[in-house]
Amino acid sequence: MDGQRIPSMMRGVVLPGGDRTETRRYAVPKPGPGQVLVQMKASGLCGSDLKFIYHEHIGTGGSQYQEVIAGHEPSGQIVAVGPEVSSYAVGDRVVVDHINGCGHCSECRKGCMIGCTSPERQAYGWQRDGGHADYLLADVRALLKLPEPLTYIDGAMVACGVATAYQGITRASVSGRDRLLVVGLGPVGLAVVMLAAASGAEVYGVDVVPERIALAKTLGATAGLMAGLDALPQIMDLTQGMGTEVAIDCSGHRTGRHLCLEAARTWGRVVFLGEGGDVAFEPSPLLIRKQWTLYGSWVCGLDGMAQTLEFLVRSGLHPDALVTHTFSLSDAERAYQTFARGTTGKVVLTMDEASP
Numbered sequence: 001m002d003g004q005r006i007p008s009m010m011r012g013v014v015l016p017g018g019d020r021t022e023t024r025r026y027a028v029p030k031p032g033p034g035q036v037l038v039q040m041k042a043s044g045l046c047g048s049d050l051k052f053i054y055h056e057h058i059g060t061g062g063s064q065y066q067e068v069i070a071g072h073e074p075s076g077q078i079v080a081v082g083p084e085v086s087s088y089a090v091g092d093r094v095v096v097d098h099i100n101g102c103g104h105c106s107e108c109r110k111g112c113m114i115g116c117t118s119p120e121r122q123a124y125g126w127q128r129d130g131g132h133a134d135y136l137l138a139d140v141r142a143l144l145k146l147p148e149p150l151t152y153i154d155g156a157m158v159a160c161g162v163a164t165a166y167q168g169i170t171r172a173s174v175s176g177r178d179r180l181l182v183v184g185l186g187p188v189g190l191a192v193v194m195l196a197a198a199s200g201a202e203v204y205g206v207d208v209v210p211e212r213i214a215l216a217k218t219l220g221a222t223a224g225l226m227a228g229l230d231a232l233p234q235i236m237d238l239t240q241g242m243g244t245e246v247a248i249d250c251s252g253h254r255t256g257r258h259l260c261l262e263a264a265r266t267w268g269r270v271v272f273l274g275e276g277g278d279v280a281f282e283p284s285p286l287l288i289r290k291q292w293t294l295y296g297s298w299v300c301g302l303d304g305m306a307q308t309l310e311f312l313v314r315s316g317l318h319p320d321a322l323v324t325h326t327f328s329l330s331d332a333e334r335a336y337q338t339f340a341r342g343t344t345g346k347v348v349l350t351m352d353e354a355s356p
């Protein structure tokens with residue numbers, strides 16, 4: 001890696017809205033103090049990219065897309081370091097936490113930069129250039145080293161969805177004592193299945209898409225159920241009429257959330273991970289008298305992301321198993337079209353082709 005020639009120009013993919021992608025040419029940035037230049041190896045596509053950027057730019061405030069290079073799930077290798085960088089070197093394999101907070105508010109001090117409300121907060125791929133490019137300029141305070149034997153695709157998975165799933169199961173202290181219902185088997189739901197099964201829990205997955213249910217079973221779910229009126233009675237059968245100790249909604253859909261509330265047993269735990277939408281429920285029968293605890297969990301902090309990487313290595317897990325499609329950077333248009341159909345697992349761009 002030392003002595004590798006860094007070209008002066010690179011490609012970057014922008015999402016102009018209207019279900020389009022656009023590849024533009026950019027000057028390769030030079031790292032300033034506290035920054036490194038990362039040669040991109042893998043960059044994930046996320047449901048939030050589709051929802052807030054790809055179809056239309058509907059985000060506001062902290063979710064407003066600034067027409068930068070897209071991609072907030074980057075993983076790659078450092079090829080240049082700026083001044084005042086001592087903890088990273090050329091050749092290091094890294095994962096980039098996708099938010100750079102102000103660094104000094106209470107959420108940033110916790111490492112939860114997603115919760116930073118300062119105007120300085122910037123997300124890669126939203127307010128500053130992201131990972132759908134040949135190179136990425138990253139601040140070291142948002143970096144984590146990618147340990148062997150994890151792959152760059154594993155790293156891209158951890159940068160957002162897998163760490164989100166990890167925080168969700170740790171909020172509810174999921175363990176081998178638990179039966180866990182996971183509603184919504186998109187990439188985050190599938191990651192919950194994988195991590196919870198590796199933690200010893202008995203996992204039941206629910207979705208409307210048969211391909212996703214099948215994938216959940218390969219990742220460790222003991223039962224995969226089709227969403228609908230039959231789902232709750234089936235869960236009750238599986239749990240001898242008791243309900244599950246934990247239920248995690250990853251669908252963000254009102255019926256999915258409601259199913260979690262109905263399926264959680266007395267003194268159980270429920271986690272809402274999936275964003276958007278709404279839910280209405282009767283608190284007396286579904287919450288108060290069931291004595292359970294409801295958690296909201298939003299993405300993941302830096303420390304949780306580091307723990308996720310450790311857990312994956314220790315458990316011998318590779319979240320690249322959730323990836324159903326990879327495309328080269330030059331094929332970004334087809335990657336987004338495929339992902340937007342809503343029947344895939346995770347879709348990732350890889351940059352192993354030669355840069356032009």
Ligand SMILES: [Zn+2]
Pocket residue numbers: 045046047048072073160161
């Ligand atoms: Zn994401």
Ligand SMILES: [Zn+2]
Pocket residue numbers: 101102103104105106107108116117118
């Ligand atoms: Zn902050």
